[in-house]
Amino acid sequence: xxxxxxxxxxxxxxxxxxxxxxxxxxxxxxxxxxxxxxxxxxxxxxxxxxxxxxxxxxxxxxxxxxxxxxxxxxxxxxxxxxxxxxxxxxxxxxxxxxxxxxxxxxxxxxxxxxxxxxxxxxxxxxxxxxxxxxxxxxxxxxxxxxxxxxxxxxxxxxxxxxxxxxxxxxxxxxxxxxxxxxxxxxxxxxxxxxxxxxxxxxxxxxxxxxxxxxxxxxxxxxxxxxxxxxxxxxxxxxxxxxxxxxxxxxxx
Ligand SMILES: Nc1ncnc2c1ncn2[C@@H]1O[C@H](COP(=O)(O)OP(=O)(O)OP(=O)(O)O)[C@@H](O)[C@H]1O
Ligand SMILES: [Mg+2]
Numbered sequence: 001x002x003x004x005x006x007x008x009x010x011x012x013x014x015x016x017x018x019x020x021x022x023x024x025x026x027x028x029x030x031x032x033x034x035x036x037x038x039x040x041x042x043x044x045x046x047x048x049x050x051x052x053x054x055x056x057x058x059x060x061x062x063x064x065x066x067x068x069x070x071x072x073x074x075x076x077x078x079x080x081x082x083x084x085x086x087x088x089x090x091x092x093x094x095x096x097x098x099x100x101x102x103x104x105x106x107x108x109x110x111x112x113x114x115x116x117x118x119x120x121x122x123x124x125x126x127x128x129x130x131x132x133x134x135x136x137x138x139x140x141x142x143x144x145x146x147x148x149x150x151x152x153x154x155x156x157x158x159x160x161x162x163x164x165x166x167x168x169x170x171x172x173x174x175x176x177x178x179x180x181x182x183x184x185x186x187x188x189x190x191x192x193x194x195x196x197x198x199x200x201x202x203x204x205x206x207x208x209x210x211x212x213x214x215x216x217x218x219x220x221x222x223x224x225x226x227x228x229x230x231x232x233x234x235x236x237x238x239x240x241x242x243x244x245x246x247x248x249x250x251x252x
Pocket of ligand 2 (some may be wrong): 048
């Protein structure tokens, strides 16, 4: 139902074509507020394309995206952070020459409509304290003054999430946050995601199904650009179509 407070985000028959190729077809889904919803599916299923539609990176070729009851289809990307949606990408996106603390401050400052050179000191102090709190939240409290480019891969991904959180989003979108991570880094990231989800809605893209089974409230399965299945982890685990798609495909 439109405007339902339990539904933070909806897509209505969204589709995406790239030239003559249909990457995504007629996806109608409601995302519940406060839940972790994972979008899974094999390589090339359309997950990142769907993620890009949800995060406003590009508009759908058809259909509508509704955030908190408002039609946001075609809203420019830079408006999304102000609306309460933040994301981190499949590839790492930090400023490698800046410290971790500076990275988060830059992210926070980028959100201010105009940067006032004469901001009172107290406001600057607030910004700095908020950045410190975010570093602690994402597990980088001990690395405040490290140059971001020298952090381990898993730490850089955590920093990127800290940067996304600087806009205080109600909805956090993550595209393969564990891509390229060691098993230990992956576990740390999964713990972080669960922690973050206690205070905000999380939508997660992942092609390793097993990884998200344990932490997700709901799962969407995409395959060849279509919504193959939707449900709780138990429902998805028992779904014959899903089994067939993943059968014989070694997860890596
Ligand atoms: N900009 C683009 N131009 C043309 N084709 C594209 C574009 N982006 C994606 N595609 C195609 O759309 C399909 C879905 O791609 P997408 O990146 O959404 O898959 P994915 O599920 O995220 O895969 P992965 O698990 O590898 O990240 C693929 O066949 C891809 O080649
Ligand atoms: Mg992808």
